[in-house]
Amino acid sequence: METRNNNEQRSLVDQWLAALDDADWNTRATAIRMLGELGERAPLEPLLVALHDADESVRAAAVRALGKLGERVPLDRLVAALHDADWTVREMAALTLGELGERAPAAPLVDLLRTGDEDTAVREAALLALQHTHPDVISSLDRQAAILRHDRSPVRTDRPRQQLDTTAPVQLSVPVKRQSRPQDASQNWQEEPDTFEVADPDATGHASPPGARPGPGRHSLPRRIAEGVLAALLVLGIGLSWLLVAHTLHPTSSGPASQVKSTPTPPPVVSTNSGNNDMSLTVVNNMVYASAYDGAVSALRENNGGLLWQYRTDGSVYPAPIVVNGVVYVTASVDNGPSHVYALRASDGKLLWSYTRNSYVPSLLVVEGVAYLASADGLLAALRASDGSVLWHREIQGQGVSLVEVVNGVLYGATYEKNQDPGHVEAWRASDGSLLWQSRASLYLLEVIDGVVYASLGNDVEALQANTGAVLWHTTLDGSPSQTPLIVSNEVVYVTATVNNLPVASAVPAHSGGYDLETIPLADNRKTVPEKQFNSSVYALRVTDGAVLWHYKGQEANGLPNGLIVSDGTIFGCTQVVTGGYITTGYVYALQASSGALLWSYAIPNNQSVVITMAHGVIFVGSDAAFYALRASTGSLLWRYALDAAVDTAPVVDGGVVYVGANNGITVALEASTGSLRWRHLTTVSGNGVF
């Protein structure tokens, strides 16, 4: 009987071994797992081979099976698996080591925590493993962590359920409840000699970025591990990774390499932000003022990037700071509200005043000693720029307000409905907020230029007399003109027109007498978006009557337009070409302003963002992974600077230097003519322990 059982088992093992060559990962993973069930009797070699399987679940299963081999456990291979490319394999390796008791080496697991594996699950597994195998090491780390705990509190996570608020401008409202920040919670840091603010917690005992606030935490680690130790250890991992993980910027090979003037490979840049922490820049009086999405406002010396001061706001700061008369004005918003307007002294970052509105504040203008602001819940207000006192305010019930410009004592803006439908273009007296005129039709306000208000509705561009609101002319385009700024140059209006090809739900009469959406059966009649989701073109209109002078529909401009510049008889534009839900290529192009003829175009493949600025005959282009300088006359590449982040905000050029804010919190200053690096600065107040 025993022989028969043995034969059956051998037969099964043979089947499992044969299944390791199966094309289906599920079959291979199952086979590995079944082999693992043999425990110490499992064949070693096939499991070792499976560690190199192309599929992560197979590799993870192999790790687990190897851990069951008893005395034959190949510890070195399990330790090596801690560095697998896939988090599920690394996690399984840590968990498996945790099952081995004292035989498991502590150092690799501690290293995993200290160097901060990028994946939370892997760090958790390493912690669990250490607790199982080397609780003494946990105690040791605990002492260290206890010191850190005071400075780097766990991230607050309590929040109400996310809701889609139909009353908000974007109808995406997240009522994140935050405690109002007392004024002294701001942080003004002294100048530091180095452009990186990196503190070693091992050496100093406090790695916390100033401004990190304590808050209630919610974590996912086992209850039996003390909450404080867990939080602190996780923070330890994150904090140390913040110090130790360096990203090296490598020039990419994209673009016409033969034309590239290579820039030196920059030294490593330390950034905790692999993703998106957009920096918006303003350069004034030899200073670069940078606002970050994660809430920091920084003042950097233009010549070397040295940090003069940094102020921590209570929200996401956007757009770029306004700097007037030695005061930096920024707006920080928490989703759709509250929003805070801050006035900071430019010389030292001291908070002069702040103003809070429990709604989104999309507009802030500072003109002649007055700060004008408007909010999504109908506020229109004027504050004295020096002290923030309210000069006047209006509440427009049931509508949002946005501002565009103050010209000759008149404030131009527009109202909009809660569902984003346009309200009216309006002109208010800047001195007291009284209404001067209101457009008859519902319109979006585009620009106020040379005594003319340009507005739009649908595909129409409308020109209104700025002092009366009387309609001068209107022209119908083949798409919406609201995507890029409208520009007027030499008596010509240049504007892009965009058609969104996304399918629109059609409304049909319903039995209720109201309207219901036309239903589309699941499988058979799926609507498919055309390959090109956005179509756009460029128009030149005569400023006097709106007549179409020319209309460019070339492929370079046919996508999602993201910028338009007119200079020296040339139109420069940039477009993201959207295909099947994916933005695949960014185009920069130049058109002859007089005729709309294409002069040149430059393609940046595999690109999700593209922004342009022009100065000194050069078009500076921010993109997903590099920054480009193109000759405005020919479109040829002058130089390219590789970044490991995207540039989503407009670069700023000043005094032969171009300043670029990347979306990982890094600001770089490059020589405009060569692209060589002058300095870079990492905004270190990032998300960890802050929000």
Place this chain on the structure above:
Amino acid sequence: MRQDTMEQQRQEWPELLATDLDGHFGQFVSAYRRRLYAFALRQTGNAQDAEDIVQEAFLRAYHALKNYPVSRIRTLQVQQWLYKITLNVFRNHARRSAPPSVSFDVSEDSPLLEIEDQSGRPDEEVSWREWRHELERGVATLPERYRVTVNLHYFEDLSQREIAELLNQPVGTVKANVHRGIQLLRKALGTQTNEMR
């Protein structure tokens, strides 16, 4: 109330799966399949791809659970963990495939549209549904890094901290991506709104 029940179930799954994985995995799949499908559908915009991704995600989840020590299963935050695995599968799938054309099922019972109804009156309900449809289409056009964050934050109800852990990003990055995603969404919806006038 429904929320409470879901939360209670969420807390019970680790113990159930740790005690008897094979006995409870079927129910576990039933409990999360529709939600994961909606998530995957918003990511891919394609029903077949979404089905494939969810199927594979559950398979990988099963293998992982089979291999996890029981102590690990008991500590799992199952929902986030499932999203994490689904996202892994989605990204591997996206790497292997050419960018697909985006298709939409906007039928009334589509899981794509599973957002809590905020409306009260019938006319509000119609308006709400119309807007939901527009919003869903807009989300599917976002670049992936924004799409996944907006999808998880607004539709899957994950906190920014949870998303940060899931995506291995700083919370600030998540927050920024939510903002940027909404900006792009606003742009897309604004354009579309204009055209509908």
